[in-house]
Amino acid sequence: MLKSDRFLAYALILPVVAAVLAFVVGPTYNVATLSLTQVVMGQERGFGTLNNFRALWADPVFGLVLKNTAIWILGGTLLCVSVGLGVGAYLAIDSKVTGWLRALILLPWVLPDVVTAMAWKWMLHGQVGIIGQTLESTGLTEGTISFMGDPKLVMWMLVVVLVWRKMPLVALILCAAIRAVPDDQVEAARMDGANAVERFRFVTLPNIAFSLTAVTVISMIWITAEFALPWIMTGGGPANASQIMATYIYQQSFEFFNWGVASAMSVINLVMLVSIVALYLYVNRRSWASEASK
Amino acid sequence: MNEQPRTLNWIMLGLIGLVISIYVLFPVFWLFLASFKTQPELAQLPISFWPEAPTLEAYKALFSPTHQKGQLLDWPQLIGNSFFIAVSSTIIVLIFGTLAGYAFARLNFPGRDLILGGLLISRMFQGAALLLPTYRLMSMLGLQDSLIGLVLLYSAFGLPFATWIIASSLREIPRELEESAMMDGASRLQSMVMVVLPLATPALITAAMWHFVGAWSEFAFASILLESNEHKTVTIGLASFVELFTLEFQYVGAAATIVALPIMLIFLFGQRYFTRGLLAGAVKG
Numbered sequence: 001m002l003k004s005d006r007f008l009a010y011a012l013i014l015p016v017v018a019a020v021l022a023f024v025v026g027p028t029y030n031v032a033t034l035s036l037t038q039v040v041m042g043q044e045r046g047f048g049t050l051n052n053f054r055a056l057w058a059d060p061v062f063g064l065v066l067k068n069t070a071i072w073i074l075g076g077t078l079l080c081v082s083v084g085l086g087v088g089a090y091l092a093i094d095s096k097v098t099g100w101l102r103a104l105i106l107l108p109w110v111l112p113d114v115v116t117a118m119a120w121k122w123m124l125h126g127q128v129g130i131i132g133q134t135l136e137s138t139g140l141t142e143g144t145i146s147f148m149g150d151p152k153l154v155m156w157m158l159v160v161v162l163v164w165r166k167m168p169l170v171a172l173i174l175c176a177a178i179r180a181v182p183d184d185q186v187e188a189a190r191m192d193g194a195n196a197v198e199r200f201r202f203v204t205l206p207n208i209a210f211s212l213t214a215v216t217v218i219s220m221i222w223i224t225a226e227f228a229l230p231w232i233m234t235g236g237g238p239a240n241a242s243q244i245m246a247t248y249i250y251q252q253s254f255e256f257f258n259w260g261v262a263s264a265m266s267v268i269n270l271v272m273l274v275s276i277v278a279l280y281l282y283v284n285r286r287s288w289a290s291e292a293s294k
Numbered sequence: 295m296n297e298q299p300r301t302l303n304w305i306m307l308g309l310i311g312l313v314i315s316i317y318v319l320f321p322v323f324w325l326f327l328a329s330f331k332t333q334p335e336l337a338q339l340p341i342s343f344w345p346e347a348p349t350l351e352a353y354k355a356l357f358s359p360t361h362q363k364g365q366l367l368d369w370p371q372l373i374g375n376s377f378f379i380a381v382s383s384t385i386i387v388l389i390f391g392t393l394a395g396y397a398f399a400r401l402n403f404p405g406r407d408l409i410l411g412g413l414l415i416s417r418m419f420q421g422a423a424l425l426l427p428t429y430r431l432m433s434m435l436g437l438q439d440s441l442i443g444l445v446l447l448y449s450a451f452g453l454p455f456a457t458w459i460i461a462s463s464l465r466e467i468p469r470e471l472e473e474s475a476m477m478d479g480a481s482r483l484q485s486m487v488m489v490v491l492p493l494a495t496p497a498l499i500t501a502a503m504w505h506f507v508g509a510w511s512e513f514a515f516a517s518i519l520l521e522s523n524e525h526k527t528v529t530i531g532l533a534s535f536v537e538l539f540t541l542e543f544q545y546v547g548a549a550a551t552i553v554a555l556p557i558m559l560i561f562l563f564g565q566r567y568f569t570r571g572l573l574a575g576a577v578k579g
Contacts, residue, residue: 005401008482012397015390016453017409023450024416027427034427090310097311103565107318110561110568112511114529115550119321122328122543130324133341164321172569225421228513232533246422253426254518266423277418 028270035263052260056268059261061240061248069244071155072230076162076223081216083163084170089200091171092178102175105168113165113228120161121233124148148234151241158230158242165229166222170215177211178204217280224273245269322554329353329547336543352548367523372531373552379441379527380509383448387456387505388498394453395460396486400469410461413454420451422514429518439521447519448509456501463497464490500567503560510556528553 035052038045056062091098091105108116123131124147132144147157181204189199205212227246230236236243236251243251245265252262328336329352330345356369397403398410428447429438437443467490475485491498513529520526532549535542561568 006403009397009401009403009406012401013394013409013457016394016413016457019390019446019450019453020413020416023428023431023447024419024424027424027431028419030430031423031427034430087314090314093307095307097308101311101314103569104315105318106568107322107561110507110557111322112513112529112553112557114511114513114532115322115325115554118532118535118546118550119325122325122546123321125543128337128339128341130341133339137340164317168318221418225418227422227425228529228533232513232536235536249422250425250514250518253429259426262426266426269421269423270419273419273421273423277415280418281415 031263031266031270034259035267037260037263039260039263052264056261056264061243064240065243065245065248065265068155068242071159072162072244073220073223075156075159076166077216077219079159079163080167080170080219080223081212084167084215085174085212087167087171088174089178089204091175102172105171107168108165109168111165113226114232116161116165117229117232120164121148124157149238151238154234154238154242158233161229161233162223162226166219166226170219173211173215174208177208181207213283214280217276217283220276221273221280224269224276245272325543325547325550327547328543329551331544331547333542333544352544356545356548356552367526367531367534369528369531369549369552371524372526372528375441375525376510376527376529379444379448380506382445383452383509384502384505386445386449387452388502390449391453391456391460391501392491392494392498394457395464396490398457398461399464400472410458414458417451417454425514425518428515432519438519439525440519441525443519444516444527447515448505448512452505452508456505459501459504460494460497463494467493496567496570499564500570503564503567507557507560511553 033047034044036049037047038049038051087105091102123129126132126144126146126149129144129147132141132147135141136144145153148154185203185207186199189203194202225246227250230242230244231247231250234242234247236247245268249262249265249269252258252265327343327345330348330350331342332347332349332351335342335346398406432438432440432443432447435443437446471489471493472485475489476482480488511529512527513533516527517530517533520530528549532546532553535546535549
């Protein structure tokens with residue numbers, strides 16, 4: 001290896017590495033230290049305290065936030081992957097219709113969060129929303145439902161919108177995986193008299209197990225990081241009924257200026273992300289190994 | 295297999311396809327329709343599906359100066375700001391992503407795979423947890439409420455993925471092409487610009503489209519950093535209707551259409567590149 005090559009390489013990657021250090025790694029470190037600092041009205045008053053975490057623990061909303069975040073991440077992931085698997089299996093069929101849909105289905109994924117949030121807010125509107133009105137006029141419900149105003153419903157409504165937004169890519173990835181299943185295996189199972197369900201269960205599923213696990217973990221990462229959608233749809237309300245970690249961090253930081261609690265919550269959020277990323281690397285170790293050996 | 299179940303299967307296939315298309319398209323289409331309706335029509339029951347008297351009033355109102363005094367934002371300005379941020383950061387990301395991508399694809403240096411892996415993993419942390427420290431960092435640098443600050447931030451967020459997608463496409467271009475150019479007396483830089491980059495154009499387009507769409511759509515960091523009305527972006531403008539409207543969804547529809555339009559055009563004309571980046575990006579987070 002030429003020595004000049006090495007210098008050239010470091011010079012070429014320097015801007016990218018410096019940018020990530022400054023705007024991702026630096027802030028991560030900064031919020032970690034802030035969470036261990038006593039902060040009063042934006043003024044730092046001494047490092048080395050767990051008071052912020054104690055305050056968070058004592059916060060009556062914190063339990064609700066944890067519960068909602070669990071519904072958001074686990075419910076969202078489970079629905080994205082199960083619906084995505086069904087849609088993906090459908091898209092994997094060879095036909096003109098599915099070929100065309102494979103392109104169209106990406107639409108929810110490329111649209112800005114803000115647009116998605118507004119579109120669903122309009123459909124779920126409590127008085128004149130088309131979903132509520134349709135349910136009422138077909139006699140399925142008596143009167144219209146206040147989808148976003150009912151504390152018992154609102155979190156699940158957010159999950160429905162989340163699935164609309166994130167499921168398409170899950171479906172496409174699983175569709176690609178299903179299409180890569182060797183035809184001769186499926187054909188052999190058919191010869192042996194396996195019906196469509198059995199062929200899916202015993203031939204397709206084992207073949208796509210890796211993609212399925214990977215896409216599950218990736219969905220969890222996406223959903224944990226998602227902020228704009230719940231924030232614009234509900235802002236955490238009504239009365240914190242849809243408050244999740246991401247929206248709570250925003251509210252505590254920029255509406256209540258409660259930086260101590262906000263940074264403690266951010267650190268918990270980061271720890272969750274690190275755990276999921278670790279899980280991701282573990283699941284993906286096969287492909288990293290093959291990458292490194294290239 | 296006889297004919298009958300086969301026809302039935304095709305009908306089923308088509309029906310499921312129809313249901314999925316409606317599921318995907320309807321929410322956006324419904325808001326789009328609202329932009330052509332009038333205020334009383336939006337509030338009336340039963341709901342009228344098509345606009346009774348289609349009007350462009352909502353679009354006119356968004357672009358007319360009289361409507362913005364005090365309550366609504368200046369949309370031409372918002373659009374200009376969003377374009378400035380998205381285009382500048384796309385250019386930055388392409389330039390530095392290409393340089394770094396070249397190094398990761400072509401040069402050997404200690405820690406290469408580790409650094410590239412680290413860059414990719416850093417993408418996964420760009421969420422709500424970084425809002426507060428980013429705000430603090432930008433205030434310290436005097437870059438809050440500045441378009442340049444957002445350009446830098448979005449570039450930093452977008453560079454790892456662009457670098458990775460460019461690096462993986464450069465790896466597929468045979469080294470021999472470049473080596474023969476260098477044999478003919480071209481410098482490393484010349485061979486990179488003249489020989490390698492033209493072949494990597496699809497990857498550059500993919501990276502550019504991805505970054506543009508991400509920067510144009512970003513809301514969270516823009517909303518905490520931009521304070522003055524003349525610096526705000528289209529996503530903030532659209533989100534601001536949350537506080538303003540009662541049933542003024544014709545404005546929401548018009549604004550959402552404006553925000554979605556560039557994305558839809560890119561999606562329509564760049565489908566090929568988009569899918570490529572999407573699947574690649576998904577596998578690596």
